Amino acid sequence: MTSLLGYVTGPDGLNILSGLINTIILWLVGSAFGAVIGFLIAVARRYGPRPLDLLLLGYVEVIRGTPFLVQAYLLYFGGPYLCAGFGETSVCLTLDPFAAGLLGLSIYGSAYYSELFRTGFDAIPRGHIEAATTVGLDRLQTLRRIILPEMTMLVLPSMVNMTILMLKETAVLSIISVKELKFQVDIIGNRDYAFVESFTILALVYWALVEICGALGRAAEARLSRYRFAHS
Amino acid sequence: MSWELFRLLVEASGFTILYSAASIVLGFFLSAAVCAGMLSQNRAASTAGRLFVSFFRGTPLLIQLLLIYYLLPQIGLNVSSSVAAIIGLSLCTAAYQAEILRGGFQSVPRGLVEAADMCGLSALATFRRIRLPVAVRLTLPALTSEAIMIIKSSSLISVVGVVELTTMAKDLASSTYQPLPIFAAAGLIYLIINLVVAGFGLTAERAARRGHA
Numbered sequence: 220m221t222s223l224l225g226y227v228t229g230p231d232g233l234n235i236l237s238g239l240i241n242t243i244i245l246w247l248v249g250s251a252f253g254a255v256i257g258f259l260i261a262v263a264r265r266y267g268p269r270p271l272d273l274l275l276l277g278y279v280e281v282i283r284g285t286p287f288l289v290q291a292y293l294l295y296f297g298g299p300y301l302c303a304g305f306g307e308t309s310v311c312l313t314l315d316p317f318a319a320g321l322l323g324l325s326i327y328g329s330a331y332y333s334e335l336f337r338t339g340f341d342a343i344p345r346g347h348i349e350a351a352t353t354v355g356l357d358r359l360q361t362l363r364r365i366i367l368p369e370m371t372m373l374v375l376p377s378m379v380n381m382t383i384l385m386l387k388e389t390a391v392l393s394i395i396s397v398k399e400l401k402f403q404v405d406i407i408g409n410r411d412y413a414f415v416e417s418f419t420i421l422a423l424v425y426w427a428l429v430e431i432c433g434a435l436g437r438a439a440e441a442r443l444s445r446y447r448f449a450h451s
Numbered sequence: 452m453s454w455e456l457f458r459l460l461v462e463a464s465g466f467t468i469l470y471s472a473a474s475i476v477l478g479f480f481l482s483a484a485v486c487a488g489m490l491s492q493n494r495a496a497s498t499a500g501r502l503f504v505s506f507f508r509g510t511p512l513l514i515q516l517l518l519i520y521y522l523l524p525q526i527g528l529n530v531s532s533s534v535a536a537i538i539g540l541s542l543c544t545a546a547y548q549a550e551i552l553r554g555g556f557q558s559v560p561r562g563l564v565e566a567a568d569m570c571g572l573s574a575l576a577t578f579r580r581i582r583l584p585v586a587v588r589l590t591l592p593a594l595t596s597e598a599i600m601i602i603k604s605s606s607l608i609s610v611v612g613v614v615e616l617t618t619m620a621k622d623l624a625s626s627t628y629q630p631l632p633i634f635a636a637a638g639l640i641y642l643i644i645n646l647v648v649a650g651f652g653l654t655a656e657r658a659a660r661r662g663h664a
Contacts, residue, residue, distance in 0.1 A: 284599075284642040286606035289617060289634055296624055297631035383509075390511035394610060401514065414521035422510040422518060429509040 231407050238403030239424075241317070242389050245399060249321055250385045253328020254378070260329060261336035275333075282330035287388050290327060295319040295395040320392040320399075324385060331381050339374040340366070372443055379436030383429050390425065400424065452632035456623055460633070463619035464640045470615060471602045473537050478544035478601075485549035490556060500549065507546030513607050515539050520611045536608035544601045551597060555590035556582060588659040595652025599645045606641075616640060 226232065260279070264272045282290070298312035298319065314322065343366055351361040393402040401421055408417030488500030507515065516539040523535055530538075559582050567577040587594075606617035620637035624630040 281638070281642060284603075284645040285638040286603040286617065286641055288606045288609070289620070289638050289641065292617075292621065292624070292630070293634035293638065297634050300629075300631040387511040390513045391607065394513075401511075415518065415525055418514055418518035418521065421514050422506075425511055425514065426506060426509040430505075 226407065234403045234406070235400070238398060238400040241398055242386075242400040245317075245321055245324060245389045245392065245397070246382075246386045249324030249389070250328055250382045252321075252325035253385065254332045256325060256329035257332025257334075258336050260333035261340060264333070264337060265340055279330045279333055282327060283334070287323070287327050288391050288394060291320065291323045291392060291395050294323045294326075316392070316395050316397040319395060320389075320397040324388060324392070327388065328381070328385055331384070332378070335374045335377045335381060336370070338377075339370040342373050343369050372440075375436065375440050375443065379433065379439075382436075383432050386428055386432065387425065390421075452629055452636060456627065456629075456633065457636055459623065460616060460619055460636055460640060463614065464616040464644065466613075466615040467602065467605050467617075467641075468644065470533070470537055470540065470608065470613070471598075471605045474540035474544055474605070475598050475601055477537065477541040478548055481541060481545035482548035482552055485545055486552040486556070489549065489553050504546045504550050507543050508550065512539070512543050512604050513610065515543055516607055516611055532611045533608075533613045536611055536613045540601060540605060540608065543604070544597060547597050547600070548594065551590050551593045552586065554593075555586035558589050559585045584659075588656075591652065591656045591659055595649060595655075598648055598652070602644055602648065603641065 227235065260275050264275050267275075294312075295314065295316065298314050300311070302309045302311040347365055347369065348361060351365045356364060389399055390401045392399055393405060396402065404417045404421050408414050485500045485503055488496040489504065491497050491500070516536060519539040519542070520532065520535045523530055523538075563581055563585060564577060567581045572580065605615060608615060609618040609621060612618075616637055620633050624633045627633065
């Protein structure tokens with residue numbers, strides 16, 4: 220235990236802390252981008268023209284049907300070869316590991332979040348929307364006052380699950396050398412030949428974060444339960 | 452990208468399928484035990500089952516794989532990296548499948564079980580004839596998704612040096628300097644495998660529904 224404290228209070232502590240901060244930034248920002256893009260995809264698929272729906276369906280299926288690691292490799296190693304010419308100049312998708320990781324997470328998350336929102340839309344009883352129209356709410360008001368609150372309640376549990384999944388996926392980014400928590404702890408583990416110890420500690424930290432996220436999710440669910448409605 | 456490279460990727464995907472299938476099957480048997488533990492009246496068994504599920508669902512698979520890979524030799528089990536990988540994948544999927552099965556068993560309508568009881572079926576017969584088939588039928592879609600999840604997650608075993616589709620793609624990409632087409636092709640192969648599995652899942656659901664209202 221004293222040796223552990225030595226790591227945390229010593230110079231390694233700062234590296235571990237910066238790794239943890241990067242993990243949390245990647246997790247929260249990636250999830251937020253993923254959720255926003257996912258919401259837009261779900262709205263576009265519901266209200267947009269049919270070809271757009273099919274195009275987005277293809278996007279969602281491709282992202283959900285391939286491993287995140289392969290997507291990260293494609294983005295990070297393949298990006299520099301993905302160039303677009305604008306007259307004289309050509310621009311390539313050359314990203315540093317962190318940017319590639321964040322972009323990859325956002326794209327990955329958007330596909331899954333969009334499916335959650337889509338099922339959420341579908342689960343709102345038609346009668347509620349018809350009732351809103353009858354009492355004179357316009358489409359935007361219906362969206363803001365009826366659809367969004369009801370959907371929040373419907374999709375919250377799966378949103379929490381997905382956000383937990385996003386946290387776990389951030390660890391994969393260490394493979395493309397993003398300097399997040401696993402990457403930093405790996406360095407120490409390799410140096411001190413303490414693999415089992417370092418991975419055990421990593422597992423415990425992620426486990427704790429996941430449990431905290433789950434608890435927050437349950438608290439939010441309890442608090443938002445006034446929006447719950449009986450299924451007809 | 453040449454056909455030769457694509458052929459190498461397809462060959463490597465055989466290992467992906469092999470490792471995934473082995474893990475899903477092993478994981479299913481393990482999950483049955485974990486699920487039985489969770490649903491058991493015995494405090495210790497249910498706590499152990501719950502802890503197992505919470506740990507393996509609460510930590511990144513990448514870290515589980517690395518932990519198992521380095522832990523096994525330390526406790527005197529010198530197994531090859533592919534065996535360590537299968538153990539890691541099986542433990543992880545067992546946790547997810549146990550949670551799915553638990554949900555399935557708890558959704559079996561009480562009336563069915565009571566009716567079986569009234570007809571004089573023994574506890575074992577009720578389990579074998581009523582609760583198990585109904586639970587499996589209810590959980591087939593979730594089990595299919597979990598199988599697809601494991602096929603995708605099997606890409607992570609490349610980090611412990613096991614040869615499979617992602618390892619092959621990574622090696623080919625760095626030796627040919629063609630990462631874009633090679634990783635895209637690898638993604639395509641994963642997509643095809645998963646579409647086939649999803650198709651099997653739908654067929655199995657349809658077969659399971661046959662004869663049931």
